Amino acid sequence: MRIPSPLTPLKVDYPRNTAIPVLVSSPHSGRYYPPDFLNSASLSLDDLQRIEDRFMDQLLEDAPDFGATLLSANFSRAWCDVNRDWREVDPGMFVPSPPEDEVLLSAKVQAGFGVIPRCISQGRQIYRHSLELSELRKRIATAWLPYHETLNTLLEEIRLRFGYAILLDMHSMPKLPYTRSCDIVLGDVHGKSCDEEIVNKIESIIKYNDYSIRRNIPYSGGYITQHYGRPERKIHVVQIEICRSLYLNSATLQPGSSFMETQQKMRHLLAALSDWIL
Secondary structure, X not given: OOOOOOOOOEEEEOOOOOOOOEEEEEOOOOOEOOXXXXXXXXXXXXXXXXXXXXXXXXXXXXXXXXXXXEEEEOEOOOOOOOOOOOOOOOHXXXXXXXXXXXXXXXXXXXXXXXXXXXXXXXXXXXXXXXXEHHHHXXXXXXXXXXXXXXXXXXXXXXXXXXXXXXXXXXXXXXXXXXXXXXXXXXXXXXXXXXXXXXHHHHHHHHHHOOOOEEEOOOOOOOHHHHHHOEHHHXXXXXXXXXXXXXXXXXXXXXXXXXXXHXXXXXXXXXXXXXXXXX
């Protein structure tokens, strides 16, 4: 397994073929856990790893071969979640509390899933004690800011070069209850983050591979989709949630028996999208 360096918060893989206006983002697949974080956590490494979008970066590692740029985080989302506003902070986690103008008490924060998560699931607390405010500042400066500065720069470079940019924000999801069961959920903030023609094309390509799809239910798009999706500025963002059962062994947290098949279908998505664009 590839172990990311603790000195590099993110990785950018540039196009290895004719470039297309597509950026693939994997903000939750990071597998680096700082030792001091693990020492302060009340949960095991195995518990913490279960909230990763595990190996999503490897599922999409061939994106540059089809002309896309691939951006992936190296750090764990349990340590810093870049799919949140930097102000989505639970002030009760820190001593002293952050200033009021640096706090955004969203529903995610109240549930324990802010930019510095309090929980990995309802009732499962990560920390034994409060954190120093300096720790919040450090994680924002060394993880959140570099990721978003890079993401914003890449999108603007692509938009200026091609006249528009498409961001595929890649995530994994647990198997949904039967009443909402599907393989993949496409989120476009109910039509606000991406031109409908682009979402329709992505859906048609995915359906060709016999995947069942839902749109916006139960995932319409997180912070990255909501913040960067600006069709009026020719920046189109689609959040893509892939069911982990399609590629991950939930018992071992290693690639499952269908990993290669799912990876091949992701290659098909990128190849077909590239053909459509070019």
